[in-house]
Amino acid sequence: MDGGSIVQQAVGVVYNVLLPLTSPLCRVPGLTSYAVTKWRLALDDYKGTRTRAIHGLHSEYGTAVRISPNEISFSSLSALRTIYGAGSGFERTDFYRMFDVYGRQNLFTFAESKKHGDRKKILAHAYSKSNILSPAAIAKPLIEGNAKSFLNLIEQEKDVASEIFHSLHWFSLDSITGFLYGNEHGGTHALRGNESDRAMLNDILDPARRKLTWYAVHLKAYTRWLYSQTGVLGSAISALNLLPMKRPATYTSIRAHALKSWTDFESDVQSKDLKPSTTAAAADSMASIMAKLWKHSTSGKAPALDGLDIASEVADHFLAGIDTTSDTLMFAIWALSLPENKKYQDQLIAEVDSLITADDCNADGIPTVQAVDRLPFLDAVIKETLRLFAPLPASEPRSLPTDTAVDGYLIPAGTVVSISPYTLHRNAEVFPHPLEFRPERWLGELGDVAEMKKWFWAFSSGGRMCIGMHLAMAEMTTLLTALYREYTTTEQERQKGSSPAITSRFEVFYDEKYERISEHACYIDFHRR
C-alpha cells in the first residue's frame, strides 16, 4: 500500500467511524451499527424492513433513536410539534427530490418555505373543504359519478369488481384525473372499461419499483448514469441485468399521460381561445387544477410558472392521489368484511340507513359528498383504517440549516430528523390494543379521543400537511356510503387467512397479525342487500 492510500484510508476511518462516534448525536441512544454507517439503515431499506426496524429501535431505546450517523428518529408529541409544527423552520430533505417531475420541482419537493408557500397559495382554495364539498365545484359531480360507476361495475362485472385492489385503484384514478385535468384533457375512464386507462396501473404493480426507489435514494448518481446510457453501452447494461427496474422505468405511463394532458390542454387554449364560462365544456375544462395553474401563469402574478412547472405540479398530485386513497379504501372494506368485524359493518350499515335519506342522494341515487361528511361512525372507520393501515406509514425526513434542539438533544445543522405515522399510531398508551381494528376507539369507547387525535398523523401536520386530504376524504366517504347502502361484503374463500398488502417506497405493508399476504390483490364478495 503506498503512502497516498494509507492517508486516504486513515481519513476514511476518521470520517466514517470516529466522527459519528464523537458527534453530539452520540448522546442519542441506539445501536452502534446504525450510528457508524448509513449502510446499516440502507440494508433495512433494501430488505424492505426499514419502518419496522426503526419501530423496534423505539420499542427498545425510547422516543429518540439514532438510525444513521446523521439521522435521528423521534416518536414523541413534543418532537412532532418542534419538527413539523407550522413555522418550525424544518425543511423537506433532498430525499423528496426524486419526486421532481420533468426536471421541475413542485409543492411536494420544494424545501424552502417561501417557494413552497407561494405555490401553495395558488392551490389552497381549490383543495379546501368548502370547495371540495361545494355544489358548484368540480369534485362533487365527479366523485358521485365515479361512485355510481363503481356500483355499475359491481352490477355488470362482479368478478372484475371483486378484486378490489384494482377496481378501487380505477375509482381513485378516475377521480384524481378528472379533478386535476378535467374530463376533456386527461380525465380517465378506467371504471367504465377503458383498457389503456386501466393499464396505467401496471406502473404501480411492478415490484421492481421498490428496488428502483432504493437505488435512486442510496446510489443516486450511479442510477442516473445507468438510465442515461444509450447505444451499445445502454444495451450492454440492460443485457447484464444491471438496471434495478427494466425500462420503461417507474411511473412511465402515468407521467406520459400527465404530460400529454398538459400539452393537449395547452394547444386547446391556444387554438380555441378557451376562456372561463364561454361554453359549458370550456367552463368544465377551466375548473380543473391544471387550468387554475394555467390561469395563474397568464395573470402576470408572481411566482411565474411555465408549462413544465404546471405539468410537474399536476403530475405529482396525480401520483399522490392514486394509491393513497384506494389503498385506504381497500383496507377499510377488507377489514369490514372479516367475520370478526361483522359488528362494525352492521353498525356502519345501520348508520347509513338511519342518516342517509332519499333527499341526501343525487338524481342517480348516490349519497351526496355533503351528506356523507356527517356520518360519525363512518368517520371512525376511516380514521381507524388510516391509523392501522396508513398508506404512507414511513418516516418523513426533515432538516434545519442551523443547530437546534429537539427533546433536549442537540441537533447539529443538517442532521436529518424524522417521525413515522407507523410508530406514532402503534403507541399502546394512546391506542390500547394498537394492532386491533377497533373503530369505536374514535367514539370514546377505548381510550382518550382528544389524545388520540393529537397522535393521528396519517396526513402529516403543519405547513407540509397533505393538501389532498379533503378530496381524499370526500372520495372515501362517498364510495363507502354508496357501497354499504346497497351491499354487504365478505371475504372471498381465496382471501381467507391472508392480509392484502401494499407497496410504499421500499416496503410492503399489511396487517402484521397475518403471516400470509396477498400483495396488490384483495378478493371480496358483494351481496345485494
Ligand code: HEM
Ligand atoms: C388517504 C389519502 C392520503 C393520505 C393518507 C395522504 C398522506 C400524505 C402525507 C403523509 C403527506 C406528507 C408526506 C411527507 O411529508 O413525507 C402528504 C402530502 C401531500 N399530499 Fe397527500 N395523502 C392522501 C391523499 C392525497 C391526494 C388525493 C392528493 C391529491 C392531490 C394528495 C396530494 C398531496 C400533496 C401535493 C402533498 C404535498 C403537500 C405539501 O408539501 O404542501 N394527497 N400526503
